[in-house]
Amino acid sequence: MNNKFILFIIIIFLSSCFVIFYKGLNNPNNYIPKVSEKKKIPNFKAQDFNSNNYINSDKIFEENIFYIVNIWASWCVPCRVEHPLLMQLSNNKSIKLIGLNYRDNFNNAKKFINEFGNPYSRILIDKDGTLGIEFGAYGVPETFLIDKNKNVIKKFVGPINKEIVNEIKLIIK
Numbered sequence: 001m002n003n004k005f006i007l008f009i010i011i012i013f014l015s016s017c018f019v020i021f022y023k024g025l026n027n028p029n030n031y032i033p034k035v036s037e038k039k040k041i042p043n044f045k046a047q048d049f050n051s052n053n054y055i056n057s058d059k060i061f062e063e064n065i066f067y068i069v070n071i072w073a074s075w076c077v078p079c080r081v082e083h084p085l086l087m088q089l090s091n092n093k094s095i096k097l098i099g100l101n102y103r104d105n106f107n108n109a110k111k112f113i114n115e116f117g118n119p120y121s122r123i124l125i126d127k128d129g130t131l132g133i134e135f136g137a138y139g140v141p142e143t144f145l146i147d148k149n150k151n152v153i154k155k156f157v158g159p160i161n162k163e164i165v166n167e168i169k170l171i172i173k
Contacts, residue, residue, distance in 0.1 A: 039152045041069075041144075042134040049101060049109070049123030060122060066095045066172045067146040070120070071132050073104040074112035076140045082159035083116045089165060090119035094172045099123040102132050102140050145171065 044057045061067060070086060072079040090097050099120035101109045106125070113123070126132050135144060136155065145154040145168060154171065156164050 039136070041146055041150050041152060042131075044131055044134060046100075046124040046126070046131055049099070049125055055122075055124075060098060060124075061146070061150050063096070064148050066148060067098055068095060068168070069098045069100055069135065069144040069146060071100045071102050071126075071135070071137050071140050071142045073102045073140050074108040075104065076102075078159040079141045080116070082141055082161075083119070085160050085162070085165050086119040087117050089168065090121075092169070092172070095168075096121045100126050100132060100135070102126050102137075103129045 041057065041061060045054050046057070046060075047053070048055050068089065072083075086097060089095065097120045099122070101123055103126065109123075124131065132140075132142075135142075136152070137144075139157070141159050143156040143160055143164075144152050145156075147153045154168075160168075
């Protein structure tokens with residue numbers, strides 16, 4: 001009788017574990033922060049990639065056009081995947097691309113740009129990742145679409161694709 005009771009408890013315990021794990025597999029625990037509509041871009045001072053001079057955000061976003069801020073790094077494999085699409089977007093005169101080089105080795109980043117091309121009108125260095133956090137990023141690549149009033153109107157987590165490029169083109173028309 002005692003052995004049957006222990007066997008029964010073990011079966012109940014294992015069945016409960018199975019149900020809990022099965023439900024856990026069906027409910028992914030991915031956190032994607034929400035971007036509030038019309039969030040102003042942060043005021044910041046950042047180091048320019050090419051000149052090493054520090055520049056204020058007011059001087060970067062001074063024109064009355066759309067901007068894309070793309071957070072990238074040379075060590076980021078998805079950044080390599082999206083790069084040809086950024087090159088394509090850089091040909092559009094209605095928008096300027098700003099690159100934010102995130103927690104990267106300068107020489108590796110320079111090699112990346114020399115190898116794949118430079119779609120950015122300006123590249124900023126974010127050596128410790130704080131500027132990316134100020135924008136609301138939590139990884140790379142992330143892309144922010146900024147309207148003529150310097151508001152973040154759209155955030156794209158992960159590498160951009162053709163559908164996102166088409167969506168951006170529709171918004172900036």
